[in-house]
Amino acid sequence: MLSERLKNITPSVTVGISSKVKDMKASGIDVIGLSIGEPDFNVPEKAKEYGKRSLDENKTKYDLVGGILELREEICKKLLKENKVNYTPDQIVLSSGAKNSITNVLLALTNPGDEVLLPLPYWVSYSEIIKVTNAVPVEIQTKKENNFKLQKEELLAAITDKTKLIVITNPSNPTGSVYTKEELEEIASVCLEKGIYIIADEIYEKITFTENFTSVAALNEEIKDITITINGFAKCAAMTGLRLGYTASNSEIANAMCSIQSHIVSHPSLTAQYIGLGALVECEDEMQHMVDTYKKRCELITNRLDKIENIGYVKPSGAFYIFVDLSKVKENYEYTDSFSIKFCEDFLNAEKVAVVPGKSFGIDEYIRISYACDEESFLEGVNRLERYISKFI
Structure with a gap:
């Protein structure tokens, strides 16, 4: 008999979406992943050296x-x-x-x-x-x-x-x-x-x-x-x-x-x-470079989103996410329980782009896009978003 607390626990939506994207890619499907909050940078080399040295010195x-x-x-x-x-x-x-x-x-x-x-x-x-x-x-x-x-x-x-x-x-x-x-x-x-x-x-x-x-x-x-x-x-x-x-x-x-x-x-x-x-x-320099890159990407993605009619978003001042308002899309979208979950599932199947439903964050008419990835990927993902929502406006 499993714990009673498990009845109230929902598995992580972002981890679940990420796992589905990995499965699709493993099957040869070209998917743009804009769901997980994971930097596309690697750990700085000088930091890695500290870890390697600790192992060489048997700090285990x-x-x-x-x-x-x-x-x-x-x-x-x-x-x-x-x-x-x-x-x-x-x-x-x-x-x-x-x-x-x-x-x-x-x-x-x-x-x-x-x-x-x-x-x-x-x-x-x-x-x-x-x-x-x-x-x-x-x-x-x-x-x-x-x-x-x-x-x-x-x-x-x-x-x-x-x-x-x-x-x-x-x-x-x-x-x-x-x-x-x-x-x-x-x-x-x-x-x-x-x-x-x-x-x-x-x-x-x-x-x-x-x-x-x-x-x-x-x-x-x-x-x-x-x-x-x-x-x-x-x-x-x-x-x-x-x-x-x-x-x-x-x-x-x-x-x-x-x-x-x-x-x-x-x-x-x-x-x-x-x-x-x-x-x-x-x-410090490597970490600042990451921040400068995210700032540039933020400007690129918000400039692109500004060209799409009938959507809105919260202007970010930090992190590497865009919270996109699809209220007008929701008005014409067929769903049973959650608009954003159904939208994200359909969007992934139709356009091969993974984003996170706003329902996961408590607000159902939004989706979250991560731009912690290369510019080509998130801009193409937004292009496909514009194409997909045009069917419902």
């Missing part, structure tokens, strides 16, 4: 649960220099990817039945991880005119006596929206007043196209104390398969997460940790 034994000290020290330097927030190595916990970090936070802070607030649209795995830990995901409606960024009054309306946490993703997946300092201050002040912890998922913080990115924990010391920052190396250093994430939090929370992690994974792969260390120490 058990180490500290929170992560190797050298890497935690470099993360502290990075957070102080780039994010203007001061942490000590004991407040940094390395994990096997940002998903692992988020799970650690929820296990450390929530009890069964505690509510975790999720402003719509939200990354597909948040709600399922919350359910796995026996907490309750609570969606908060946001508005398109605000680029789907949470407003103070929307937050206040969602809070109950069971509210324990809120997840703020900045930059956003799927919209690419970036909160201003003033917007974050309004949200964080409510959380401070109401005693609500903040999970600040800043995994895309290096991939921003605006001059001033503000970390939640940098707002002030009181807000820092209730904030757990999630970050990692998958997006900024193209280390998706190496599975290396981290949290920055107060010492009490960090110690609790270490205690939990010690029984689940002990610590993330040492080889991955040394590669991450190399990325921080040696590869």
Whole structure:
């Protein structure tokens, strides 16, 4: 008999689509994959050298649960220099990817039945991880005119006596929206007043196209104390398969997460940790090149989308996604349950282009396109999108 919790868990839509694309390609079908949030860059060579050297030096034994000290020290330097927030190595916990970090936070802070607030649209795995830990995901409606960024009054309306946490993703997946300092201050002040912890998922913080990115924990010391920052190396250093994430939090929370992690994974792969260390120490130029490339691609894809009638999108300020509004297509589209799921299935079959249904993020009339791939692929994918939706307008 399987666990009761499995009845409420939905498999990852993005992983499922990616698997289908791989199967189609293996069968000889030419598919354009614009679904998965995976950089098309490789891990920088200098970072790889750190991993190779660690193996040559036989650094393959058990180490500290929170992560190797050298890497935690470099993360502290990075957070102080780039994010203007001061942490000590004991407040940094390395994990096997940002998903692992988020799970650690929820296990450390929530009890069964505690509510975790999720402003719509939200990354597909948040709600399922919350359910796995026996907490309750609570969606908060946001508005398109605000680029789907949470407003103070929307937050206040969602809070109950069971509210324990809120997840703020900045930059956003799927919209690419970036909160201003003033917007974050309004949200964080409510959380401070109401005693609500903040999970600040800043995994895309290096991939921003605006001059001033503000970390939640940098707002002030009181807000820092209730904030757990999630970050990692998958997006900024193209280390998706190496599975290396981290949290920055107060010492009490960090110690609790270490205690939990010690029984689940002990610590993330040492080889991955040394590669991450190399990325921080040696590869700033390579990571900046990736960001510059994403910014150029963002301009290319938005310029192309601007030429398509009867659609809209959220103008991205970071990450590498476009959240495309197909409300007018939906009006003339035949579907039974979910418009966006049916649309994405039909689009993949008809035009051999994989995108992610907005339903996965909580908003059904949208689709998400990733431009973390070569320009030719995403521009051709948009060409095929224009051709396909012309049948329904």
